[in-house]
Amino acid sequence: MPRGRHRLSRDDVRSAQRDKLIRGMADVVGEKGYAKATIADVLRRVHVSRETFYQQFADKEDCFLATLDRCADAMLALIAESTRGSVAVEPFDRFARGLTAYLTALADQWALTRTFFLECYAAGPVAQQRRFAAQERFALGLDAGFADHPGWRALPDRDFAARFLAAGLSSLVAAAVAADTPERLPDLEQPVIDLVRYLLSAGSAR
Template sequence: MDFPGYEALPRGRHHLTREQVVASQRERLLQGIIEVVAEKGYVHTSVADVLKRARISRETFYEHFSDKQACFLTAFEEGAALLLEVAAKSAGSTEVPVLERFELILSAYLNGLASDPARARTFLFEVYAAGPAAAARRFEIQRRFVELVNGVLLEDERWHLLPDPEFACRMVVGGVAALVTGKVAEGDLAGLPALQAPIMALVRQLIAR
C-alpha cells in the first residue's frame, strides 16, 4: 500500500546534500511512528511497521534512533513543543485583554489538535502506553503549558486575588488535558473546539469571585 508524502529518496546521484538526506530520513521516521501508533496503538506498533510507512531501511532507522521508544519520545517532544510554540505565539500582544489572550491560546491548542488526529491520539492517549519516560515527558510539557497560561493570567489583578493562582492554573490546565484526552479516546476530534466555551466560562467565574 502506498502512503502519500512518503516518497523514497531517488536512487543513484541526486542534488541533495548529506544533511538534507539525513533530515528527510529523520522526518519520515518521526511522521511514520506518529501515524502508525495512531492506527495500531503503541504496544502493537513495531519498528518494522515504522520502516514500511517511512520507506526507510532498518539500518538507517538505527542510525537515527536506538529503538522504537526513542523514536516515539523524539516525535512526542518535537510535536508537543511545536504545539506549545504555536499556542504561545497565538497569545498576541500584551495590549490585548488577558482573558482574550487566554482564549486565543486555548483556541490554538484545541484547533491544532482537532486538525491533526494522528498527533492528537498519539500524544494524548497512546503516550501512556510508552512507559514512565513518556509519562514524565508529558508531565514536563504540561508544566510548560501551565507556565505559559499562568504567565498570561497573572497580568490580570483579579487572578492574583485567588488563594493560590499557580495551583488554580494547574487545575485549569489539568482539566483541559483531561477533557481533551477524553474526546480523543472517544474519537470525537471534531468536538474539541466546542470545549472552548465552557472552559472560558469557568475561567471567567474563577476571576469574577
C-alpha cells in the first residue's frame, strides 16, 4: 500500500491484502507445489507481513482453500462472461465460445491452473472437496446452458450427462497439467465440441 494518507477504508485495505495473499499463494503453489510451499514464500512474493497474513488466515491450508475458491469463482465468471449475449445465440454456439475462452485462460494462467487442478490433491481432503464442489458448479452451468436445446432435453439423464462432461474435461486438463504441457489444452477443444455435438444430435434423434 502507498505510504501516507489515502482514501481507502480499513476494509478496503484488508481486502486488498487478502487478494495479494491469495494471488501469492496461487503463484507459489503453482511453481513449487503445495507440499513445498511455505507461508514465508508467499510473504516474500507479495511483500506482506506475517502479522497481516495471520489477520487474514489461520494457516497455510486456510489460505490455500481461499485460493481454490477464488480460482473456481474466476473460471466460472470467465465462462459466464464469454457466453453472455443475445438469447438468439444457439446453446451449442454459446458452449463452444465458452470452451474456447476457458481453455485459453487455463493455458495463459498456468500457475493458477496447476494450483487448482493438481495441487488440491496434495492439500488433503478438504481441498479436494472444494475442487469437486467447483466441478459440480461447472456441471450445473452446463446443464443450464443447454436447457433450451431439444437434443439436451431428450437425453435420458441430463444431470449425469453434465457431470460426465465436466468430470471428463477436468480430468483431461489435469492430465495436461501433470505433464506440464499447456500447449496441449487447445487440442482438447475440437474433440470436446465434436462429442457434445454428437450428444445433442443423438438426443434430437430419440
